[in-house]
Amino acid sequence: MWRAAFTELVATAFLVFTLTTSIISCLDSHVSEQKLLVPIAVFIIAFLFLMVTVPLSGGHMSPVFTFIAALKGIVTLARAATYVLAQCLGSIVGFLIINSVMSHNAARRYSLGGCLIGGNGTSAGISAETALILEFTCTFVVLFVGVTIAFDKRRCKELGLVVACAIVAGAMAIAVFVSITVTQKPGYAGVGLNPARCLGPALLHGGPLWQGHWVFWVGPFLACVVYYGFAKTLPEEGLVWEDKFEHDIINLARVLRNGTGTSCHLQTKK
Numbered sequence: 001m002w003r004a005a006f007t008e009l010v011a012t013a014f015l016v017f018t019l020t021t022s023i024i025s026c027l028d029s030h031v032s033e034q035k036l037l038v039p040i041a042v043f044i045i046a047f048l049f050l051m052v053t054v055p056l057s058g059g060h061m062s063p064v065f066t067f068i069a070a071l072k073g074i075v076t077l078a079r080a081a082t083y084v085l086a087q088c089l090g091s092i093v094g095f096l097i098i099n100s101v102m103s104h105n106a107a108r109r110y111s112l113g114g115c116l117i118g119g120n121g122t123s124a125g126i127s128a129e130t131a132l133i134l135e136f137t138c139t140f141v142v143l144f145v146g147v148t149i150a151f152d153k154r155r156c157k158e159l160g161l162v163v164a165c166a167i168v169a170g171a172m173a174i175a176v177f178v179s180i181t182v183t184q185k186p187g188y189a190g191v192g193l194n195p196a197r198c199l200g201p202a203l204l205h206g207g208p209l210w211q212g213h214w215v216f217w218v219g220p221f222l223a224c225v226v227y228y229g230f231a232k233t234l235p236e237e238g239l240v241w242e243d244k245f246e247h248d249i250i251n252l253a254r255v256l257r258n259g260t261g262t263s264c265h266l267q268t269k270k
Contacts, residue, residue, distance in 0.1 A: 001079055004057035005086040011053045012061045012090030016197050017097050018045050024106055035180050043173035050165040059165075062194035063087055064139060064220045068147055071228040087196040095200025115198035117212020126183050128212050134183070135219025136226075138175035138191035143227040145171040148234075192216045 022045060026037035053059040058075070060066045063084045070080035117131050126134075146168035149155050156164045172193055179191040192198060195216040202213040 001082060004079075005082045007053060007057040008060060008083050009086035009090040009093070011049060011057070011059075012087045012196060013093040013097070015045070015049050015061050016091050016094030016200065018049075019197065020094070020098055021102060024102070028106055028109075035177065038180055039173040039177035042176045043169045046172050047165055047169035050168060051161065054161065054165060057083075061087065061090075063196055063217075064143075064193060064224060065147070067221060068143060068224045068228065069151070071224060072151060072231070074151060084196075088199055091196040091198075092200040092203065095204060099204070115192075115201050115209055115213075115216075117208075117215050128215055130183070131212065131215045132219045134179045134191050135193075135215055136223045138179050139193055139220040139223035140227055141178075142168075142171045142175050142193055143223060144230075145174075147227070148231070193220065195220060 019042065022041040023038055026041055029037065049061060050059045053061060058065075058069070060069065060083055066075065066080050066083045066087070069075045070077055075083070117126065117128050149159070149167055150164055159167075175191050175193060198209070198213060198216050202210040
C-alpha cells in the first residue's frame with residue numbers, strides 16, 4: 001500500500017504544480033477568452049495524470065475521490081486515510097516548488113490559481129456562500145458523470161482506460177468552465193474539486209487563504225455524501241431494451257382502440 005500512497009503523493013505534488021502554474025498562465029494571458037483556456041488546460045492535465053496513475057494507485061490525487069471511494073467500499077478506511085495524508089503532503093510539496101520558481105507578483109495577483117475566498121482588490125475571490133454552492137454543485141456533477149462510470153468495472157472495461165479517463169477529465173473541465181464563467185473573479189479560477197490543491201498555500205501563507213479554505217473541504221465532502229446516497233437509488237443493471245417493439249405508437253393505438261390493456265416494454269431492472 002505504501003507504494004500506491006507514495007504514487008499519490010508524487011502525483012498530487014506535480015498535479016498541483018502543473019495545474020496551478022497553468023491556471024495562472026491562462027489568467028495572466030492577454031487573450032480575450034481566458035475562461036476557455038483554463039478548462040482546456042484542466043482537461044489536458046487531468047487526462048494525462050489519470051492515464052498514468054489509474055493503473056498504479058487508482059488515480060485519486062484528491063481527497064474527494066478517495067472519500068467517495070471509501071464510502072462506496074472500493075478502498076479500505078486505512079488506505080483512504082493513507083491516501084489523503086499523502087495527497088495533503090503532496091500539495092505542500094507542490095506549493096513549495098511553485099513558491100520557489102514562480103513570480104511572487106503573479107502568484108499573489110491570482111491567489112495561487114484561485115485559492116482565495118473573499119478578499120478585496122484585484123485579487124478578490126468570491127464569497128464563501130457562493131463558493132460553497134459552486135464546490136458542492138460542481139463536485140456532484142463530476143461525481144455523477146465521472147465517478148459513476150469510473151467506479152463501474154463493467155462499463156470501464158467496455159469503454160477502455162482512455163475513454164474512462166477522458167470522461168472524468170471532461171467532467172472536471174466542464175465544472176471548471178461553468179464556475180469560472182459565472183464568477184468572473186481573478187482570485188477565483190473556478191471550482192477546486194480538490195481540497196488538497198489549496199492546502200499548501202493556506203497552511204504556509206495563512207491569512208485570507210486560510211480563512212476561507214474550509215469551503216474547499218466542506219462543499220466537496222457534502223457532495224460526496226449526497227452522491228453516495230443518490231448512487232444507492234441507481235439501477236443495478238441499467239436500462240433493459242426489449243428486442244421486439246410490438247408496442248410502438250401505431251400498435252399501441254390499435255391496442256387501445258381494441259380496448260385491451262398494455263404494458264410498457266421499456267423497463268428498468270431494480
